[in-house]
Amino acid sequence: MAAAPARPFFLSTIGKKYLMALTGLVWAGFVLSHMAGNMLILVSANLYNAYGHAIVSNKPLLFVAETVLILSIVVHVTMAIMLTLENRQARPQKYAMTPNGAKGSSLASRTMAIQGSLILAFVILHITTFKYGTYYETTVDGVVMRDLHRLVIEVFHQPGYVAWYVLCLLLLGFHLSHGVGSIFQSLGLRGDNVAHKIKKVSLAYGFIVAAGFLSQPIYVFFFNS
Amino acid sequence: MSGGSGKNLNLKLKVWRQKGPKDSGAFVEYDAPKVSEDSSFLEMLDQINDRLVLKNEEPISFDHDCREGICGSCGFMINGNAHGPMKNTTVCQLHMRNFKDGETILMEPWRATAFPVIKDLMVDRSAFDRIISAGGYISVDTGNAADANATPIPKPDADAAFSAATCIGCGACVASCKNASAMLFTSAKVSHLALLPQGKVERHERVDHMVAQMDAEGFGACTSTGTCSASCPKGISLANIAMMNRELLASAVMKREAAAGDGI
Ligand code: HEM
Numbered sequence A: 001m002a003a004a005p006a007r008p009f010f011l012s013t014i015g016k017k018y019l020m021a022l023t024g025l026v027w028a029g030f031v032l033s034h035m036a037g038n039m040l041i042l043v044s045a046n047l048y049n050a051y052g053h054a055i056v057s058n059k060p061l062l063f064v065a066e067t068v069l070i071l072s073i074v075v076h077v078t079m080a081i082m083l084t085l086e087n088r089q090a091r092p093q094k095y096a097m098t099p100n101g102a103k104g105s106s107l108a109s110r111t112m113a114i115q116g117s118l119i120l121a122f123v124i125l126h127i128t129t130f131k132y133g134t135y136y137e138t139t140v141d142g143v144v145m146r147d148l149h150r151l152v153i154e155v156f157h158q159p160g161y162v163a164w165y166v167l168c169l170l171l172l173g174f175h176l177s178h179g180v181g182s183i184f185q186s187l188g189l190r191g192d193n194v195a196h197k198i199k200k201v202s203l204a205y206g207f208i209v210a211a212g213f214l215s216q217p218i219y220v221f222f223f224n225s
Numbered sequence B: 001m002s003g004g005s006g007k008n009l010n011l012k013l014k015v016w017r018q019k020g021p022k023d024s025g026a027f028v029e030y031d032a033p034k035v036s037e038d039s040s041f042l043e044m045l046d047q048i049n050d051r052l053v054l055k056n057e058e059p060i061s062f063d064h065d066c067r068e069g070i071c072g073s074c075g076f077m078i079n080g081n082a083h084g085p086m087k088n089t090t091v092c093q094l095h096m097r098n099f100k101d102g103e104t105i106l107m108e109p110w111r112a113t114a115f116p117v118i119k120d121l122m123v124d125r126s127a128f129d130r131i132i133s134a135g136g137y138i139s140v141d142t143g144n145a146a147d148a149n150a151t152p153i154p155k156p157d158a159d160a161a162f163s164a165a166t167c168i169g170c171g172a173c174v175a176s177c178k179n180a181s182a183m184l185f186t187s188a189k190v191s192h193l194a195l196l197p198q199g200k201v202e203r204h205e206r207v208d209h210m211v212a213q214m215d216a217e218g219f220g221a222c223t224s225t226g227t228c229s230a231s232c233p234k235g236i237s238l239a240n241i242a243m244m245n246r247e248l249l250a251s252a253v254m255k256r257e258a259a260a261g262d263g264i
């Protein structure tokens, strides 16, 4: 084989991993703040609606945030497909026995693509259900605004929806438990001295996001009638 | 010889037999009676091969050379793990006392698009040689050897470079990676050289060309799960991969082209 010519950064496997990590970081940051903000559902309907109203009223912020998020997920999914295909082509013939024990890979790392595909389906469905769902109105402190709280309560009383929601959020937590640590490695920010700390941060991040989000439908389903 | 346990094991082997690159290959079972616990894995295979030769059968092909864990020739999968169950150990340094009497041991070659099987447990690792040729060296116009102490190197850098330099290029990282990625191997070479003053001169071109070659050979990407490092007989650290990623980014944003002529 002739020597391969050097290629532009983002065409290399490493460049693709930088994109994967940066876009994953954007979404990881978003889901954490989204989870924290939505905790208001446990506090009061008015606060929850006022919070939502404040976000949609800030048009420039909303535009920038939505654009960055959409671009990020498109790039993340595109890179995920490209890398997953490259990875499969690199080992077409499977082993009769795969690496195991201390020399084996983690379940989370092996199933990133499956988790991601379900998360994508979830994100699309989630936006259809809520953002483009039934428009109820309410008045908080004299301001007319969308009564998103009413819609959320309705939806979170459907057992099928709650079950699907729980499954997807567990998967999101799992995706993050491996992904957040990977961000550091892909961006070249992981040294031996911090490796074990990064692993803990990654697990904690996945756990906190999943637990926080899960508390909302579970609370509504069981305790808010 | 003294010091051994003197105990014997009776084992069953399931070995991947493949006549050549074009053959499809299959597992063949062999009995391995009376294997000394004190023998090495390759000595056990030598015994099997002696018997196969006496029966006029084709012996099992496997790569080996130094048999002391320093050359990087040996290596195949044993019960799913590169170089077998022990950490920081090559197959040639693996002892039969790590197996149980009556056990069935499964042996497979490294599997990767970039490492085609030559025969049985032997694969073609010249893709690694081509990655090295692409930039895994330091170009020096030799003159007198410089005094060692004239080139100061911070101790942490020297240590990290030395650790990276212990890579023997066996290919266990590729074999154990679910993506057959060569990131650990390539990064060990990249950081080994980039950490040292002599290697810093060509660091940008080096990482560009080595990564391009690595990709062109058909190795996969890194998913940072660390099976490579866990299977590496020298315990090469994942930190090298992080360093290679930084090096490639640095090259993308900081590389300068030489000006035409004398640069004025
Ligand atoms: C809320 C949405 C998502 C978040 C927060 C997220 C986060 C992350 C993070 C942080 C990583 C680690 C990046 C790295 O390897 O450096 C990652 C990796 C990955 N993500 Fe996502 N992701 C999301 C959605 C998706 C979707 C929709 C897909 C695919 C359909 C996907 C597929 C993958 C795959 C395959 C990897 C592993 C890439 C590799 O290691 O080669 N993710 N994700």
Ligand code: FES
Pocket: B063, B064, B065, B066, B067, B068, B069, B070, B071, B072, B073, B074, B075, B090, B091, B092, B093
């Ligand atoms: S034969 Fe040299 S390392 Fe095993």
